[in-house]
Structures are given as C-alpha cells and as structure tokens.
Amino acid sequence: RRPQNKNTTRVGGGALDGGPESRKNKKQPTIVGRNTGRPRVQKQTKNYPQGGRRQRRREPRRWSESRSTCCHRLLLLLFIVCLCNLSPDILYVLWMFLVSAAWNWNVWLIPVRWAFPYQTPQNAPYWLLADYACDLIYILDIAVFQPRLQFIHYVITVQFHNEKLLTNTVTTSGTMHAGRCSLMSALVKWKAVLCFRVIRTTTYLLYCLHCNACLYHWASSYIGLGATQWVYNGVGNRSGKVTLCNLNVDYIRCYYFAVKTLITIGGLPDPTSLFEIVFQLINYFVGVFMRDVVGAATAAQTYYRTCMDNTIKYMTSYHIPKDVQNRVKTWYNYTWQSQGMLDEQELLTQLPDKMRLDIAVDVNYSIVSKMIFDMLKSLRSVVYLPGDYVCKKGEVGREMYIIKAGEVQVVGGPDERTVFATLRAGSVFGEISLTGTVGGVNRRTANVIAHGFANLFILDKKDLNEILVHYPESKKLLRKKARLASRLSSDASPDRTRTRPSLPAPRRFAQLLGAATLQIFLLHSCSAALRDGMRVRMSGMKEEEGSDWRR
Numbered sequence: 001r002r003p004q005n006k007n008t009t010r011v012g013g014g015a016l017d018g019g020p021e022s023r024k025n026k027k028q029p030t031i032v033g034r035n036t037g038r039p040r041v042q043k044q045t046k047n048y049p050q051g052g053r054r055q056r057r058r059e060p061r062r063w064s065e066s067r068s069t070c071c072h073r074l075l076l077l078l079f080i081v082c083l084c085n086l087s088p089d090i091l092y093v094l095w096m097f098l099v100s101a102a103w104n105w106n107v108w109l110i111p112v113r114w115a116f117p118y119q120t121p122q123n124a125p126y127w128l129l130a131d132y133a134c135d136l137i138y139i140l141d142i143a144v145f146q147p148r149l150q151f152i153h154y155v156i157t158v159q160f161h162n163e164k165l166l167t168n169t170v171t172t173s174g175t176m177h178a179g180r181c182s183l184m185s186a187l188v189k190w191k192a193v194l195c196f197r198v199i200r201t202t203t204y205l206l207y208c209l210h211c212n213a214c215l216y217h218w219a220s221s222y223i224g225l226g227a228t229q230w231v232y233n234g235v236g237n238r239s240g241k242v243t244l245c246n247l248n249v250d251y252i253r254c255y256y257f258a259v260k261t262l263i264t265i266g267g268l269p270d271p272t273s274l275f276e277i278v279f280q281l282i283n284y285f286v287g288v289f290m291r292d293v294v295g296a297a298t299a300a301q302t303y304y305r306t307c308m309d310n311t312i313k314y315m316t317s318y319h320i321p322k323d324v325q326n327r328v329k330t331w332y333n334y335t336w337q338s339q340g341m342l343d344e345q346e347l348l349t350q351l352p353d354k355m356r357l358d359i360a361v362d363v364n365y366s367i368v369s370k371m372i373f374d375m376l377k378s379l380r381s382v383v384y385l386p387g388d389y390v391c392k393k394g395e396v397g398r399e400m401y402i403i404k405a406g407e408v409q410v411v412g413g414p415d416e417r418t419v420f421a422t423l424r425a426g427s428v429f430g431e432i433s434l435t436g437t438v439g440g441v442n443r444r445t446a447n448v449i450a451h452g453f454a455n456l457f458i459l460d461k462k463d464l465n466e467i468l469v470h471y472p473e474s475k476k477l478l479r480k481k482a483r484l485a486s487r488l489s490s491d492a493s494p495d496r497t498r499t500r501p502s503l504p505a506p507r508r509f510a511q512l513l514g515a516a517t518l519q520i521f522l523l524h525s526c527s528a529a530l531r532d533g534m535r536v537r538m539s540g541m542k543e544e545e546g547s548d549w550r551r
C-alpha cells in the first residue's frame with residue numbers, strides 16, 4: 001500500500017503487517033517528513049513531539065527568552081515597588097512630568113507635522129500611537145488628577161491666606177515657628193524659581209520661532225518651493241528622498257529664516273507677491289509685539305522681580321539669617337499680591353494734589369468720612385508683617401496710626417505679654433505719646449504688635465498738629481484720652497499691678513474713654529488717605545530695646 005501523500009508516510013515497525021502492534025500504531029499514527037522508503041525509527045517523537053533535533057536547538061534560546069522575561073518582570077516589579085514607596089508629592093511631580101511631556105509632544109510636533117512631511121503613510125501608525133497615548137494621559141489627568149488638584153489648591157490657598165495661622169506661628173510657639181519656616185521655604189525656592197523663569201521665557205521665544213518656521217515652510221510649499229526668491233528653496237529635498245536627515249535640514253533652514261524675521265535682524269530676501277508681503281508684514285508685527293509690547297506690559301512685574309532678586313542676592317551675600325530672609329520674601333510676596341505693585345508712591349507723586357485727594361477718597365471711602373478730606377493727603381500707608389512691632393514701649397512717639405486693614409495688639413504688663421487690647425480696622429492708636437502727657441516726655445505707653453498682616457496709615461506728629469489746629473474740640477478730646485490712657489498704663493505697670501491687682505486696666509480704659517474714643521475715632525478714621533502714597537516699612541522683631549528700630 002502506498003501512502004496517500006507522497007510526502008508523508010506512516011511510520012512504525014509493523015505498520016503494514018496487520019498484527020496487534022500495527023493496530024496499536026494505527027491508532028496513533030505519526031506523520032513525519034518525506035518518505036525515503038527506508039523505515040525510520042522515531043526515537044524521540046513520543047516524548048518530544050516536535051522532533052529531537054529541533055528540540056535540542058531551541059532549548060537554549062527558550063532559556064534565554066525566559067531569562068529576559070524574568071528580568072523584565074523583575075524590573076517591572078521593582079518599578080512598581082519604587083512607585084509605591086514614593087511619597088504622594090513625588091508621584092504627583094512624576095505625573096506632572098508625564099503630562100507636560102504629553103503636552104509638549106502635541107504642542108511642538110503638531111505644527112511640524114502639519115508643515116513638514118514628517119508624517120508619512122509608513123510611519124503614521126507610530127505617530128498615531130504616540131498621539132493616543134498623550135490623549136490618554138490628558139484624559140486621566142482631567143478625570144482623576146485635576147479634581148484632586150483643585151482640592152489641594154484650595155487647601156494651600158486657605159493655608160496661605162490664613163493670616164491668623166501665620167500670626168500664631170510667629171508669636172506663640174517655637175514649634176509652629178519652625179512650621180512657618182518650612183512652609184515659607186517650601187513655598188519660596190527662589191533659585192529654582194529663577195531658573196524656571198529663565199527656562200520658561202526662553203521656551204516661549206523658541207516656540208514662537210518654531211511656529212514661525214513651520215508657517216514659513218507651509219507658505220513656501222503653498223507658493224512652491226524655490227518658486228521665488230523669497231520662499232524656501234527646498235534644499236533638503238533636492239535629492240527627492242524624504243528622509244529624516246533631509247527634513248531636519250529643511251526645518252533648520254526654515255528656523256533660521258524665522259529667527260531672522262521675528263527678531264528683525266534683517267538681510268532677508270524681499271517679498272515679491274502680495275501673499276509674501278502680507279506674510280512678512282505679519283512676521284514683523286509679531287516680532288515687534290513680542291519684543292516691545294509684551295516687554296512693556298510686563299515691565300511692572302519685571303521690576304518687582306528684579307527688586308526681589310536683588311534683595312535676595314544682597315541678603316545672601318551678607319549671610320542674613322534664613323528667618324529674616326524668609327520674612328523679606330514674604331513681605332515682597334504679600335505686598336505684590338495685595339497691591340500689584342511695590343510702591344504706590346511712585347504712581348501718585350506725579351499727580352496734582354487735587355487728583356491725589358480724589359484717588360485717596362475713592363480708594364479709602366469705606367473707612368473715611370467726608371468731614372475732613374483735606375487731611376487725607378497727610379497719611380502714608382505701611383504694611384506690617386505678623387509679629388512686627390509697630391511701636392515699642394518707652395520710645396519717643398513721632399507718629400500715630402490708623403488701621404486700614406488687619407489687626408494689632410496692645411501688649412504690656414509685668415511679662416510684656418499681656419494683651420491689653422486688640423485693635424481692628426478703623427481703630428486709632430499711638431496718639432498718647434504725641435500729646436506729651438507722660439511725664440512731659442513723648443514716650444510710648446505700650447508695645448503694639450501686628451497681629452497678622454496689618455496695613456496701617458501713619459500720621460506724623462507735625463501733620464496731626466496742623467490738623468488739630470482746625471479741630472480744637474478734637475484736640476481737647478485727644479488730650480483727655482491721652483491723660484486717661486497714660487494714667488491707666490501706669491496703673492498696669494508691674495509695681496501698681498502688684499499693689500492693686502483688682503484693677504483690670506484694659507476694661508477701665510475702655511469704660512473711661514467711652515464717647516471720647518468715638519469722637520477721636522471719627523476724627524482720625526476720616527483722615528485715611530495717601531499723602532506720599534504707599535511707603536512700606538519693615539521693622540525687625542529682634543532689635544534691641546531702646547534702639548531706633550524704625551530707622
């Protein structure tokens with residue numbers, strides 16, 4: 001019997017003799033290669049169905065494959081373990097890195113693919129794969145991370161603007177003080193911020209040039225590569241082959257043109273057609289806009305940053321303690337955020353008095369009355385940081401204060417920590433020493449400390465006297481209040497407190513002042529405005545007692 005297929009044969013010693021062995025073999029026939037007519041002994045087919053020789057050849061490859069798979073799995077496992085061990089902050093930073101990579105991928109490569117023939121039907125799947133991966137990252141970010149981020153933003157904002165938290169941190173415990181420092185140092189990493197700013201600005205510029213290069217190539221292709229003197233001549237594609245190298249040559253040449261156009265270096269071929277002229281005009285406008293208009297629009301911010309950077313450089317070179325540095329940075333931040341400028345004085349000095357007065361009235365209308373608008377010009381605005389001493393007990397008083405925003409605490413007593421009163425927006429203080437009622441010397445009767453960020457108006461003694469000339473009634477009230485306060489302050493001195501502990505000085509003070517305070521308040525809270533604009537001062541907390549700390 002011939003086998004049905006000449007390329008195959010039934011094998012097995014007694015396949016043809018019809019014996020029991022053949023029956024057994026028939027049940028499990030094995031088909032192997034070409035029939036050579038010779039009986040072939042299939043030694044290993046039972047154990048190794050694919051043939052012994054093949055098995056021997058494949059074995060080492062499989063082993064190496066399995067080894068590399070193992071390595072990959074181990075690496076993956078290691079990666080996952082590392083990720084799990086990372087803090088959420090680092091994970092979030094890594095994720096942001098991924099998101100920004102995806103974002104950059106689209107932002108940089110979409111114009112290029114649109115203008116240059118980088119994407120071909122052959123490599124399109126790879127581009128699309130990368131695009132879909134980026135889209136997936138976006139979707140994940142929008143759906144999972146951003147909602148969480150909003151919550152984090154909220155928490156940070158609340159923390160940052162919670163002045164009470166900062167105040168307590170400054171004034172109460174050392175632990176919290178350390179907390180404040182870490183908060184500040186975490187928020188303000190100036191060197192990193194500086195690097196970031198430089199990188200960001202450079203990237204903006206590079207990106208504008210990149211887009212311009214793409215547009216130029218597109219315009220050249222639209223007109224026809226090498227068709228006129230102005231368009232790109234298509235050097236990279238002269239060979240006719242669209243290779244990565246040729247495309248890069250195209251791109252770099254177009255980029256060179258873009259740089260020359262946008263930065264208006266000159267030496268460009270003259271546009272001939274209307275299309276070329278319009279294109280070139282737009283290029284020039286954008287270049288001028290980038291250089292001059294954006295520069296002018298951000299001048300104030302640049303000025304603020306320059307001031308802050310110079311101050312930080314100065315403090316670093318003189319090895320100013322970190323604590324003080326952080327305070328200065330906080331002041332810069334807060335002043336910039338709350339006012340949008342560092343020095344309002346510069347803004348207002350050019351204006352005539354009448355206009356300054358009008359502005360002052362409008363700006364501070366909520367806390368002033370129309371009674372004495374002529375006094376408004378006499379006031380200066382000052383910001384104090386949490387814990388700053390506005391005035392110290394025993395100093396010579398040269399000015400009084402009206403609280404524009406925030407709070408201050410009048411502190412004194414035997415331990416100099418007893419809070420006599422907390423004064424809020426619209427309150428007046430520091431007027432006692434101006435009247436010279438304490439032993440004939442104009443000395444401060446108590447310490448006054450900023451409780452949180454406090455924005456105060458300052459009225460000089462000279463200006464106050466000038467104002468009071470026109471308001472004799474108010475002058476009398478002021479003197480009366482000063483006498484009472486000075487008497488109470490001496491009541492609250494350590495000696496008196498010991499002999500007369502039953503006298504609650506602050507309460508008596510409040511009761512006795514009564515109506516007088518109201519009128520004084522009316523007088524002074526009406527004088528809220530800017531004479532010299534904003535002049536913001538810093539006062540050191542740690543300056544020695546008795547020194548002229550305001551200087």
Ligand SMILES: Nc1ncnc2c1ncn2[C@@H]1O[C@@H]2COP(=O)(O)O[C@H]2[C@H]1O
Nearest residue numbers: 410420421429430431432433444445446
């Ligand atoms: N017990 C008090 N309650 C409220 N304010 C006070 C009290 N003692 C002093 N002051 C104010 O704190 C100021 C400290 O400086 P002066 O002494 O110039 O004026 C003082 C008052 O305006």
